[in-house]
Amino acid sequence: EVQLVESGGALIQPGGSLRLSCAASGFNVRSHYMSWVRQAPGKGLEWVSIIHSGGTTYYADSVRGRFTISKDNSKNTIYLQMNSLRAEDTAVYFCARGWELEFDPRGQGTLVTVPS
Amino acid sequence: QSALAQPASVSGSPGQSITLSCTGTSSDIGTYNYVSWYQQYPGKAPKLLIYGVNSRPSEVSDRFSGSKSGNTASLTISGLQAGDEADYYCSSYRNSNTWVFGGGTKLTVL
Numbered sequence: 001e002v003q004l005v006e007s008g009g010a011l012i013q014p015g016g017s018l019r020l021s022c023a024a025s026g027f028n029v030r031s032h033y034m035s036w037v038r039q040a041p042g043k044g045l046e047w048v049s050i051i052h053s054g055g056t057t058y059y060a061d062s063v064r065g066r067f068t069i070s071k072d073n074s075k076n077t078i079y080l081q082m083n084s085l086r087a088e089d090t091a092v093y094f095c096a097r098g099w100e101l102e103f104d105p106r107g108q109g110t111l112v113t114v115p116s
Numbered sequence: 117q118s119a120l121a122q123p124a125s126v127s128g129s130p131g132q133s134i135t136l137s138c139t140g141t142s143s144d145i146g147t148y149n150y151v152s153w154y155q156q157y158p159g160k161a162p163k164l165l166i167y168g169v170n171s172r173p174s175e176v177s178d179r180f181s182g183s184k185s186g187n188t189a190s191l192t193i194s195g196l197q198a199g200d201e202a203d204y205y206c207s208s209y210r211n212s213n214t215w216v217f218g219g220g221t222k223l224t225v226l
Binding site: 035037044045046047050058060094099100101102103104105106107108109 | 119150152154156159160161162163164167168173205207209212213214215216217218219220
């Protein structure tokens with residue numbers, strides 16, 4: 001059974017840094033594309049970044065150069081290092097598996113708040 | 117990176133069939149079959165309903181079905197139920213190894 005548990009969200013001042021984690025169970029992250037998706041309060045879903053099984057990474061224009069996705073296959077965990085945070089980065093961050101972007105519907109994501 | 121276009125809201129009566137649309141471009145839906153649909157309740161993570169345009173995870177009810185024509189993908193919900201009242205999102209692979217979501221449709225069951 002696929003389980004994804006996001007953590008690391010916090011209230012952080014503009015310009016600050018934060019690292020989010022997504023612990024996976026029920027499958028191996030080494031074998032799957034893994035993404036981060038965010039949702040600003042009261043808004044829709046926004047794709048943020050993806051890491052391929054081989055480690056290649058891609059980013060949305062809105063975060064390229066500021067965010068870095070990575071993974072630790074031994075811990076079955078993916079990360080999102082967020083630097084130079086802005087008010088518009090305020091959102092709940094979810095991780096998702098595969099090109100299908102399969103979320104864990106039991107999850108609630110992790111909230112990042114950057115005050116304006 | 118502009119979002120896929122979804123109607124902001126739709127409504128239907130119990131038992132009815134309803135179709136939600138998701139319109140993209142030749143850079144995403146029109147070229148690639150990597151279209152997914154999600155159901156989201158307030159405060160919860162999205163649930164994958166459809167992937168690959170028309171494939172359904174085993175645990176998802178067969179009342180949900182997907183299709184695509186040109187640059188537009190569609191999600192059809194048959195036998196509408198009160199529990200189907202939720203937000204629905206589409207997503208698609210887009211050129212240059214990026215993904216894009218629709219703005220979401222709020223479904224109201226009357």
